[in-house]
Amino acid sequence: METPVNILAIVGSYRKEGIIERAVDEILASARERGAVTRKITLLDKRLAFCTNCRSCTQVAGENYGVCILDDDMAALLQEIEGADCLVLASPMNAGTVTAIMKTFIERLVCTAYWPWGSPAPKARRPGKSKRAVLVASSAAPGILARLTGDVTKRLKSAATMLGAETVGTLFIGLAAQQQHQELSKGTIHKAHKLGHKLAAGSSTKLN
Numbered sequence: 001m002e003t004p005v006n007i008l009a010i011v012g013s014y015r016k017e018g019i020i021e022r023a024v025d026e027i028l029a030s031a032r033e034r035g036a037v038t039r040k041i042t043l044l045d046k047r048l049a050f051c052t053n054c055r056s057c058t059q060v061a062g063e064n065y066g067v068c069i070l071d072d073d074m075a076a077l078l079q080e081i082e083g084a085d086c087l088v089l090a091s092p093m094n095a096g097t098v099t100a101i102m103k104t105f106i107e108r109l110v111c112t113a114y115w116p117w118g119s120p121a122p123k124a125r126r127p128g129k130s131k132r133a134v135l136v137a138s139s140a141a142p143g144i145l146a147r148l149t150g151d152v153t154k155r156l157k158s159a160a161t162m163l164g165a166e167t168v169g170t171l172f173i174g175l176a177a178q179q180q181h182q183e184l185s186k187g188t189i190h191k192a193h194k195l196g197h198k199l200a201a202g203s204s205t206k207l208n
């Protein structure tokens with residue numbers, strides 16, 4: 001029997017049941033329909049401290065992610081990420097970029113680089129891309145405007161790259177703040193399902 005594709009979603013929304021969480025749920029449900037195993041982590045439920053820029057996690061060379069001095073949930077989160085074949089990285093656009101909690105998570109990914117003191121820039125410990133990622137973002141502004149003026153997908157894509165994942169699709173939901181409990185449009189649900197099927201199937205053709 002084939003090993004099922006293992007998909008991990010990391011959600012940076014502040015609202016349970018918000019647009020982002022529901023879009024991610026649609027992606028994961030459709031991936032499960034095609035035999036994938038899925039898990040969703042909401043960053044809000046985790047203890048994640050700010051990176052202190054001590055850089056101790058970047059000093060030792062090698063493929064293993066550096067060890068952080070902070071005792072919180074990041075190490076366990078990285079372990080789950082290592083076990084996943086695919087990632088879904090999701091965040092609303094707040095103040096033009098990812099949410100503060102998603103940014104906190106992304107800053108902690110500095111441990112994926114080797115950057116000893118004296119060296120001008122970090123180097124990826126694992127430059128290859130063995131995983132696949134789908135990005136999910138939402139904004140109050142129309143999607144096209146938000147993508148032009150903000151950098152949420154750029155930040156999520158860069159996080160995917162740091163985690164060794166090739167971005168194979170993006171779901172950007174514009175006009176997402178018109179009502180307190182806004183429904184996902186049919187078009188959004190359709191695209192979410194396509195992305196879920198794609199992750200479960202292991203295809204790497206882009207869908208943007």
Ligand SMILES: Cc1cc2nc3c(=O)[nH]c(=O)nc-3n(C[C@H](O)[C@H](O)[C@H](O)COP(=O)(O)O)c2cc1C
Binds near residue numbers: 015021093146
């Ligand atoms: C503090 C804050 C800042 C926001 N900044 C922006 C923004 O810069 N541009 C934008 O289009 N929407 C902005 N929004 C709207 C959110 O993107 C929108 O409510 C969110 O995508 C909905 O996702 P959720 O349902 O998962 O919470 C902001 C919302 C909040 C609360």
